[in-house]
């Protein structure tokens with residue numbers, strides 16, 4: 001097992017749907033053509049256009065874009081549910097187009113878990129048997145299967161529901177069962193295609209948080225698709241914005257928010273509440289300008305926060321902090337957050 005190999009590596013992946021895909025591809029390589037032009041000239045649909053990216057071990061890489069921008073098409077290349085018109089996909093250093101049917105099956109079963117927007121659960125199977133289904137297909141014995149299913153259900157906080165049936169669970173719980181099913185075989189890579197999109201906003205936010213923690217704790221490599229930039233930013237270490245099958249921008253959440261590459265990206269950014277991304281470092285008065293007294297006074301022990309402390313946490317602690325919070329990076333004093341400073345930062349951002 002090559003432990004240093006990149007878990008997911010896509011190079012120059014193209015997918016054109018239609019009989020004249022090769023002609024369309026050759027023309028698009030000559031000169032850029034819009035999706036409409038490709039449709040009228042070749043009767044083909046552009047799914048993915050020349051996309052390359054790596055996802056590192058333990059990284060959550062989000063792909064976001066409008067409906068029809070090619071997100072699902074791209075994702076399905078990663079476990080070869082779709083063959084590219086051109087380009088390569090490597091999983092753990094292995095070009096998956098070279099795998100035999102049996103090795104591909106094994107790779108999918110052992111290394112890649114997949115979660116969709118609507119997870120189809122078997123209505124007449126218990127939650128335990130739904131989660132253990134993939135293992136059952138692979139001939140894993142009942143006891144081992146049950147143990148794996150119960151572990152996975154605990155991870156998604158559904159311990160105790162093993163013997164129930166799907167229709168006894170809410171939509172959000174059913175999505176977590178789907179996630180547990182993907183986790184049961186302990187894959188290194190998770191492919192998530194709008195897993196929370198069908199849920200109402202509160203449940204969705206809760207699952208986003210839980211999922212981000214889980215992926216981090218379990219060191220999973222995740223490709224996560226969403227049409228919601230806020231969700232992408234919540235769960236992703238990096239975000240790729242997709243339009244007409246191509247990546248228009250790839251970057252860390254704060255790069256996307258602060259430096260959108262074009263109007264398409266900027267329109268998504270405008271819909272996001274920047275409050276989520278306020279940190280102590282963004283709202284503090286720096287130590288120099290804070291001066292030696294007043295707001296700059298060293299706070300009492302235990303009142304210091306790190307520069308990355310998010311707004312929600314700052315609000316929780318600032319109420320009881322007279323004279324403000326010291327912002328420290330280890331030994332280094334960076335600045336001070338005061339209640340007034342925090343309020344004006346929030347005020348400035350809600351327009």
Ligand SMILES: Nc1ncnc2c1ncn2[C@@H]1O[C@H](COP(=O)(O)OP(=O)(O)OP(=O)(O)O)[C@@H](O)[C@H]1O
Pocket residue numbers: 017018045046047065066067068069070071072073074227
């Ligand atoms: N099997 C197919 N045959 C022909 N065209 C297809 C096929 N699957 C997808 N497409 C087209 O490819 C483009 C990308 O579709 P895709 O489903 O990947 O988009 P998406 O970003 O996942 O959209 P959504 O957010 O609605 O799920 C669309 O124009 C779609 O119509």
Ligand SMILES: [Mg+2]
Pocket residue numbers: 071072073193
């Ligand atoms: Mg899709």
